[in-house]
Amino acid sequence: MNDQSLGEFEELVLLMVAALHDEAYGVAILQHLEEKLDRKINISAIHVALKRLENKGFVHSRFGGITKDRGGRRKKFYVMTAAGKKVLDRQYAIRTSIYKDIPNISFS
Amino acid sequence: MSHPPKWALRLLRWFCREDYLVEIEGDLFELYYLRAKDSIRSANLFFVWNVFRSFRPINWKVMKAFGSPGMFRSYFKIGFRSLMKDPRFSLINLVGLSVGLSIFLIIALLVQHELSFDQFHAKGERIYQVIQVFENADGDDPEIFTSLKLSEALRLDLPMVENAVTIHGAASTWVDANGRKFFEEDGIVAGPQFFEIFDFELLAGEKSQVLSEKRSIVLSESLAQKFFDLEQPIGQEIDLGYYGRFTVSGLMKDTPANSYIQFNFIITQDYDIYFENVASWWPAWFQSWQGNPAATYVLLDDPSSKDDFELSINNTLKKYLGDDQKINRHYLLGLQDLHFNSHGIDGRVNEYVKGDSRQIQFLMGIAVVILAMACFNYINISTSRYIRRTREVGIRKAMGAYNHQVTNQFLVESFIMVLASFSLGLLLAIILTPYFHALTGIDLDFNWITVLKGAPLFIGAIVLVTLFAGFYPAFHLSRFPVVSVLKNLTISSRGNGTIRKVLVTLQYVFVISILAALIIVNKQYSFLGGRSLGFDTDKLLVIEINSGAVRENYINLKNELLQQADILNVTGLTRMISGYRSSATVNVHAVEEPMQNQSMRFYGMEADGLSTLDIELIEGSDFNGQTSLDSTSLILNETAAQQYGGHAALGQFLKIESATGSVLQAKVVGIAKDFHYRSLHEPIGPVVIGYYLNPIEGLDDIVVRLKGAHTRETLEIIEKIHNKYDTNDVMTWEFMDDMIQRAYEKELIFHRIFIGASVVSIVIALLGVIGLAAYFVVSKSKEFGIRKVLGASFADILLLQEKGFFMLILLASMIAIPLSWILADLWLVDYAYRVELTASPFFLAVLSVGMLTAFTIYLVGYRIANENPVNSLKYE
Numbered sequence: 001m002n003d004q005s006l007g008e009f010e011e012l013v014l015l016m017v018a019a020l021h022d023e024a025y026g027v028a029i030l031q032h033l034e035e036k037l038d039r040k041i042n043i044s045a046i047h048v049a050l051k052r053l054e055n056k057g058f059v060h061s062r063f064g065g066i067t068k069d070r071g072g073r074r075k076k077f078y079v080m081t082a083a084g085k086k087v088l089d090r091q092y093a094i095r096t097s098i099y100k101d102i103p104n105i106s107f108s
Numbered sequence: 109m110s111h112p113p114k115w116a117l118r119l120l121r122w123f124c125r126e127d128y129l130v131e132i133e134g135d136l137f138e139l140y141y142l143r144a145k146d147s148i149r150s151a152n153l154f155f156v157w158n159v160f161r162s163f164r165p166i167n168w169k170v171m172k173a174f175g176s177p178g179m180f181r182s183y184f185k186i187g188f189r190s191l192m193k194d195p196r197f198s199l200i201n202l203v204g205l206s207v208g209l210s211i212f213l214i215i216a217l218l219v220q221h222e223l224s225f226d227q228f229h230a231k232g233e234r235i236y237q238v239i240q241v242f243e244n245a246d247g248d249d250p251e252i253f254t255s256l257k258l259s260e261a262l263r264l265d266l267p268m269v270e271n272a273v274t275i276h277g278a279a280s281t282w283v284d285a286n287g288r289k290f291f292e293e294d295g296i297v298a299g300p301q302f303f304e305i306f307d308f309e310l311l312a313g314e315k316s317q318v319l320s321e322k323r324s325i326v327l328s329e330s331l332a333q334k335f336f337d338l339e340q341p342i343g344q345e346i347d348l349g350y351y352g353r354f355t356v357s358g359l360m361k362d363t364p365a366n367s368y369i370q371f372n373f374i375i376t377q378d379y380d381i382y383f384e385n386v387a388s389w390w391p392a393w394f395q396s397w398q399g400n401p402a403a404t405y406v407l408l409d410d411p412s413s414k415d416d417f418e419l420s421i422n423n424t425l426k427k428y429l430g431d432d433q434k435i436n437r438h439y440l441l442g443l444q445d446l447h448f449n450s451h452g453i454d455g456r457v458n459e460y461v462k463g464d465s466r467q468i469q470f471l472m473g474i475a476v477v478i479l480a481m482a483c484f485n486y487i488n489i490s491t492s493r494y495i496r497r498t499r500e501v502g503i504r505k506a507m508g509a510y511n512h513q514v515t516n517q518f519l520v521e522s523f524i525m526v527l528a529s530f531s532l533g534l535l536l537a538i539i540l541t542p543y544f545h546a547l548t549g550i551d552l553d554f555n556w557i558t559v560l561k562g563a564p565l566f567i568g569a570i571v572l573v574t575l576f577a578g579f580y581p582a583f584h585l586s587r588f589p590v591v592s593v594l595k596n597l598t599i600s601s602r603g604n605g606t607i608r609k610v611l612v613t614l615q616y617v618f619v620i621s622i623l624a625a626l627i628i629v630n631k632q633y634s635f636l637g638g639r640s641l642g643f644d645t646d647k648l649l650v651i652e653i654n655s656g657a658v659r660e661n662y663i664n665l666k667n668e669l670l671q672q673a674d675i676l677n678v679t680g681l682t683r684m685i686s687g688y689r690s691s692a693t694v695n696v697h698a699v700e701e702p703m704q705n706q707s708m709r710f711y712g713m714e715a716d717g718l719s720t721l722d723i724e725l726i727e728g729s730d731f732n733g734q735t736s737l738d739s740t741s742l743i744l745n746e747t748a749a750q751q752y753g754g755h756a757a758l759g760q761f762l763k764i765e766s767a768t769g770s771v772l773q774a775k776v777v778g779i780a781k782d783f784h785y786r787s788l789h790e791p792i793g794p795v796v797i798g799y800y801l802n803p804i805e806g807l808d809d810i811v812v813r814l815k816g817a818h819t820r821e822t823l824e825i826i827e828k829i830h831n832k833y834d835t836n837d838v839m840t841w842e843f844m845d846d847m848i849q850r851a852y853e854k855e856l857i858f859h860r861i862f863i864g865a866s867v868v869s870i871v872i873a874l875l876g877v878i879g880l881a882a883y884f885v886v887s888k889s890k891e892f893g894i895r896k897v898l899g900a901s902f903a904d905i906l907l908l909q910e911k912g913f914f915m916l917i918l919l920a921s922m923i924a925i926p927l928s929w930i931l932a933d934l935w936l937v938d939y940a941y942r943v944e945l946t947a948s949p950f951f952l953a954v955l956s957v958g959m960l961t962a963f964t965i966y967l968v969g970y971r972i973a974n975e976n977p978v979n980s981l982k983y984e
Contacts, residue, residue, distance in 0.1 A: 047132055075134060
C-alpha cells in the first residue's frame with residue numbers, strides 16, 4: 001500500500017479535521033460526521049483513521065487541557081498538516097477533473 | 109455521577125497501548141456521559157461496546173513494541189535468513205529441542221495418568237475404603253478385608269455415612285453366553301449401591317436399578333461385544349458357571365485405566381448357588397460377622413467427618429459382634445489415596461498394580477532434566493551464534509535502528525526456532541505414543557483435550573525459552589554503543605570470551621553429571637534385576653491348599669503327582685517363600701537363654717524342600733527324610749545363624765514360640781544360604797526353617813517343579829489329581845515366575861522408560877556438546893588461517909584447540925562429579941541392596957565426553973585446517 005494513499009473514510013475524517021480547525025478531537029469529529037453523513041459511526045473507527053492519518057503525516061496532534069466532561073482526561077486535538085492539505089487538494093483536483101469529463105447528457 | 113463498568117475500563121487499560129489510552133478513554137467517557145443523561149443502562153452497554161470495538165491491533169500494546177507491520181515482517185524475513193545461513197546448527201537446535209520436548213510430553217502424560225487415578229468419581233473426595241487392622245505379634249497388619257455385613261450396618265447406624273457398599277472379586281469362571289463359552293477372570297461381586305457411589309459410566313440401565321434385582325449382571329462394553337457381537341445384550345441370560353445364571357441388566361463403559369477398581373463385569377451378591385457349587389463348608393463363615401471376605405467402601409457426608417467415623421465404628425462393631433469378641437481397629441483411607449498410599453495394606457479387589465510415588469517423582473525429575481537440558485542446549489548454541497553478530501547490530505544501529513528494534517529482531521528469531529521445535533516436538537510425541545504403549549503397556553490418553561489442557565503451560569514454556577535463548581543478544585548486544593561495536597569487529601572481546609567459557613563449562617557440567625547419574629542408575633537396576641532371589645523360580649508351580657482333605661492326604665497326592673512323567677519334584681510348605689502371603693513371625697531363643705528372644709520368620713518345609721527350591725545349604729546337613737528326626741530339626745538362614753555365632757549355631761537347641769502360643773523345641777542341623785522371602789527391596793531378616801509337620805503352622809502350599817516347559821495337558825493332569833482329593837474347590841495355582849514378574853512389573857516398565865529416557869537425554873546432551881564444540885572451531889577459521897600462514901602444522905592448531913576445551917572439561921568435572929555423587933547417593937539411600945558408588949561411572953562419563961569433544965574438534969578442525977587459508981582470510 002502506498003503510504004500517501006487515502007481511504008474513503010480516512011478522507012472524510014481528514015476533511016472533518018480540517019473543517020473543525022483546532023477544535024477537532026474524537027468525539028467532535030464523530031458527532032459532526034454522523035450529522036453530515038446521517039449514519040452511525042463507531043468512535044473506534046475514528047480513532048483508527050486518526051492514527052493512520054497521523055502515521056502518514058497528514059495530521060498533527062496535541063493535548064488540550066483537562067475537562068470535567070471526560071472524567072478528567074485531556075482531549076487530543078488534531079490539526080491538518082501541509083501534507084494533509086496537499087493530499088486533500090490533489091484528491092479534490094482529481095475528482096473535479098473527472099467530474100468535468102462527464103458528458104452533459106441526461107441521467108434520468 | 110455515574111461511572112462506566114469498571115471491568116470494561118480495566119479491559120481497555122489491559123490491552124490498549126498507553127500513549128493512546130488518554131485519548132480513547134477520554135472520548136469513551138465523553139460519549140458515556142452524553143448518553144448517561146438519558147439512560148445509564150444504555151450508556152453502560154454502549155461503553156462496553158465501544159471498548160470491544162476499540163480492541164483493534166493498532167491499539168494493542170504489543171504492536172507498539174513491534175512498531176509498524178513492515179518492520180514486523182522484516183524481523184521474520186531476516187530471522188529466517190539468519191537461521192538458514194547456518195542450516196547445520198539450526199538443525200541441531202531443532203532436533204535437540206523437539207526430541208527433548210516430545211520425551212518431556214510423554215513422561216508428563218504418564219505422570220498425569222498416574223496422578224489422575226480415581227479422580228473421575230464426582231464424589232471421589234468423600235469415598236473411603238474401610239481398612240481393618242489385624243494385630244500380630246510383630247505389629248499391625250492392615251487389610252482391606254472386612255465382613256460382608258459391615259456396609260449395611262454402617263449405612264444404618266452411622267449418621268455420617270451417606271452410603272456404603274460391599275465389593276469383592278469374583279472367582280475366575282467359565283461363562284456360557286449366547287451358546288459360546290468364555291473364561292473370564294475380572295469380575296466383581298457388589299452390593300446394589302455400587303453405581304450410586306462410584307461413577308462408572310452406564311451406557312444402558314439406571315444407576316440405582318441395575319444391581320437392585322437379584323441375579324443381575326452388568327457387562328462392560330467390550331465384554332458385551334465379545335459375548336453378543338452386535339446383538340442387544342440387555343435382558344439376555346448368561347451362565348456364570350459356579351455362580352449360576354444371571355440376566356444382563358446394564359451395560360457400562362470399560363473401566364478407565366486410571367481406576368483403582370478394575371473389572372469387566374459386575375454381579376449382585378447372591379451366594380446360594382455359588383456355595384452349592386463350590387464351597388459348601390464356607391457360607392457360615394463367609395456371611396458372618398467373623399468372616400472377612402470383602403472390601404467395604406463408604407461415602408461420607410463430608411470429608412471432615414472421617415475422624416468421627418473412625419471413633420464411632422467401634423460401637424457399631426461391638427453391637428453386632430458382641431462384647432466378648434475382639435474388635436479390630438478400623439480406619440478409613442480415601443479412594444483417591446489408594447493408588448499411591450495403600451502400600452503395606454494387604455488385599456485388592458481385583459488385579460491391579462499400585463502406583464509408586466517415588467518413581468513418579470523420579471520420572472518427573474528426569475522429564476524436567478531432559479527438557480531443561482534441551483532448552484539449555486538450545487540457549488547455549490544460540491547465544492554463542494549470536495555473539496558473532498555484533499557487527500550486524502552495529503550496522504543496524506548506525507542505520508538508525510532503536511535498541512528495542514534490535515531486541516525484537518533477536519527475539520523473533522528465537523521465537524521462530526522455539527515455535528518450530530515445539531510444534532515438531534508435539535507432533536513427535538503424538539507419533540511416539542503408540543510405541544510407548546508397545547514398550548510399557550501403558551495406554552496414554554493423548555488427545556486434543558489433553559493438548560488443550562496443557563496449552564497454557566506449553567505457551568508459557570515457549571515464551572520462557574524464547575526469552576532465555578534470546579536474552580543475551582536481545583538485551584545485551586542491543587545495548588552496545590554503536591561506535592565500539594563497529595570499530596571492534598572481532599568477536600574476541602574479553603567479555604564475550606568469558607561468557608563463551610562459562611557456557612561451555614556449564615554444558616559440560618550438565619552432560620557429565622547426567623551421564624554419570626544414568627550409568628549409576630542403570631547399574632543399580634541391573635544389579636537388582638540380576639540379583640537372584642536365592643532360589644530357583646523356573647518351572648515352579650505353586651498350588652494353594654484350600655481344604656482339609658488335601659492336607660490329610662497330602663502324601664498320597666504327592667505320590668500320585670510324582671508318577672507323572674512331566675513332574676520333577678513335589679514338596680509341601682507351610683507358606684511359599686516370596687509369595688503373596690507372608691509367613692508367620694515367631695519368637696526364637698536358645699533353650700539355655702530364655703531371655704534372648706529374636707523375632708524371626710518361620711517356614712515349615714518337607715525334607716526335600718530345600719533341594720526342590722534349590723536353596724543352597726552352606727553348612728551342616730539337610731532334613732534327612734525321617735519324620736521322627738526331622739520334626740526336631742531346624743535349619744537357619746545365614747542371617748539367623750549369625751545371631752547364634754555362625755558356625756557355632758549348629759547343634760544348638762532353640763525354642764520357637766508362635767503368636768498363638770504354640771511351641772516347638774528343636775536342634776539346629778543346618779545353615780542355608782540367605783534367600784529373599786520378601787521383595788528384593790527389603791533386607792533379608794533371620795529365618796528359621798522347621799519341618800512341615802509342626803505345631804506352629806500347617807501345610808498350606810504345594811510346590812511342583814516341572815521338567816519341561818509347562819503344557820496345558822500337564823496342568824490338566826495336575827488339576828485332575830488335585831480335584832480327586834479336594835472335591836469342593838477350584839484349584840488355585842500360579843507359576844512362581846508369573847508371580848515374581850507381576851511383583852516387579854512396574855519396576856520393569858519403569859526401568860524400560862528410564863533406559864529410553866536416558867538414551868534420549870544422552871543424545872541431546874551430546875548433541876549440545878557437538879554443536880558447541882563445532883561452532884567454536886568454525887568461528888576460529890580465521891585464526892586457523894593466520895596460524896597456517898605463519899607456519900603452524902595441523903597438529904599444532906588442533907592441539908591448541910583441544911587444550912582449551914580440555915581445561916574446561918576438567919573444570920566442569922570438578923563441579924559435576926561431587927554434584928552427581930551427592931545426588932546418586934541420595935537416590936540409592938532407599939535401596940536395601942545397592943551398588944557401591946565407585947569412581948568408574950564418573951571416570952567413564954568424563955572420558956566419553958572428552959573423547960567425543962576431541963573427535964568433534966578433530967573432524968571439524970580437519971576440514972577447516974585443510975582449507976586454503978586464503979579462503980578464511982580474504983574476507984572477515
